[in-house]
Amino acid sequence: MSPPLRLTRAAAKARTRELLLASAAQVFAEQGYAGGSVDEIAARAGYTIGALYSHFSGKDELFLTLFDDRVAGHLRAIEEIVEHCGVDDDAAFAAFGDYLTTVADSRSGWSGLESEFLRYALTRAELLAKVTERRESARDAIARLISRRAPSWADAQITATAIIALFEGLLMQRRVNPASVPPVVFAGALRRLLAQATS
Amino acid sequence: MSPPLRLTRAAAKARTRELLLASAAQVFAEQGYAGGSVDEIAARAGYTIGALYSHFSGKDELFLTLFDDRVAGHLRAIEEIVEHCGVDDDAAFAAFGDYLTTVADSRSGWSGLESEFLRYALTRAELLAKVTERRESARDAIARLISRRAPSWADAQITATAIIALFEGLLMQRRVNPASVPPVVFAGALRRLLAQATS
């Protein structure tokens, strides 16, 4: 079970990379993107910035890698819901609500990070394109999930956007004061957003 | 109509303060809280940092002053809605939706700023208390507006929190891609959030 005392070069490198990423996730969660320094990220992983820069081109790429992992996780989770629930919308929505609740419980440190990075990217066209692409893929996965109940694809996309917006905002508020946003709220708000508009 | 060529000392000071605040609002909107520098704020107002620091104790106070003005504006607007619509909930909600739409149109530069500052304040207890106080006063104003339709005051507060969360998130998304969040969405999402939960 314990790691081999001697790792091959490749294995050691992969391990270092993972340690750096885990450290970055921690530091960004605690101090934000602008607030977290690459020195601290490296130090907490047990390395120096030299190591960090031999694995990542810079702070941006470090964050984008974490962002990618996260989006990929969401996509996988949603895909599983779709496969598992088939055409049973109610079950799918319930499972999605549960998923959001779980994420809210376990990843609240990420709250606000995406929007901070998004704002930071606003004035950097290349970066903005990358962030936008990832956000849109997440949005469209949700839109697919709810498209059967929406009048149109465009409407499903807008509702998905609203779901993401709501989720991010609630997550932030939950971080400030957990008591004011019990986890069940996520599922409840989702149900209301998905209710058919009556006019 | 034109300002007097000679201002009294007090009038000149007040004018300087307003110019600095307007400049700060612009710079923060463009570059965020961390990203905007006090030097640039002073320069854009036509002054130097010496002037800025003779009016405000620092960057935090500058932002908090703007934040106060903003919250005060919201409270005033909501109060007007309450007074104007009386017990007619539908009219009040429609007016509130209109208000949100107007704000979305005119103040999208503010998007993300509050949550950035909130996160920044998370590790500064004194600052966090001030920000939280202002946010709660805004939340409670909205909660009062919708309390008649909510099963309890606590529920009204949670719904108000969700409304704020949704609004901030949509505003951010609208800034990234205005086409993806037409203004009418704000009123629509509000209506759905206010719909009675059916189970």
Next chain:
DNA sequence: GTATTGACATAGCGGTCACTATGTGAATTA
């Protein structure tokens, strides 16, 4: 065993930023 590679460390560069100590001159007061 010798040569080569490359993962990571060390030290520092250039830049920015919030904030301060101090100066100055015009408005105010007496």
Next chain:
DNA sequence: TAATTCACATAGTGACCGCTATGTCAATAC
């Protein structure tokens, strides 16, 4: 008019940060 005040300017200061140039030594290749 002479003295005083104070709004604002000038010129730093120290700290931090992202990033890079370069060194080192152990793992690998031959």
